[in-house]
Amino acid sequence: MIEGARYAHTNLVARDWRALAAFYTDLFGCRFVPPERDDAGALLEAGTGVAGAKMAGVHLRLPGHGDTGPTLEIYAYSPLLEAPGTAVNRPGYGHLAFEVASVADARERVLAAGGRSVGEIVTLERTGGSKVTWCYVTDPEGNIVELQAWS
DSSP: OOTTOOOOEEEEEOSSHHHHHHHHHHHHOOEEEEEEEEEESHHHHHHHTOTTOEEEEEEEEOTTSGGGSOEEEEEEEESOOOOOOOOTTSSSOOOEEEEOSOHHHHHHHHHHTTOOBOSOOEEEEOTTSOEEEEEEEEOTTSOEEEEEEEO
16 A cells, blocks of 8 residues: 555546536535646646646535545646547546435536436445435536435
8 A cells, every 4th residue: 555645636627627616616515725726837748748738727625525625626728638528438537426415406406507417317226225316417518427315
């Protein structure tokens, strides 16, 4: 095990980082962690391996983990490549998940805020009798988000 390992953040690369940050703060209660980032130069190019890289964005504290919990890092890069289509079964990053009081209500709020539906709301029974109701939606930029409620 790597000594001192602790989960820190997940990064989303955005076309419009301000709009995407507003989506996550308004709908899921994520909180801005100062300062805004705006980086460019030789060290960023060396660290990212992207010639001419520039990035701007923000960290958002994820809800439910207090003032020192992990963050969602949302950056816009220049230059920006086109993203492949949305797919829940592509290897690599799959989705963000938020536990909510009502999956149906949360789904409607996400759709009203510019997200899209990926699948239907379903309920699965787990070993021991607990049940999880969940669905996949996307944020306005096509990143997959799971909404889930346990009973």
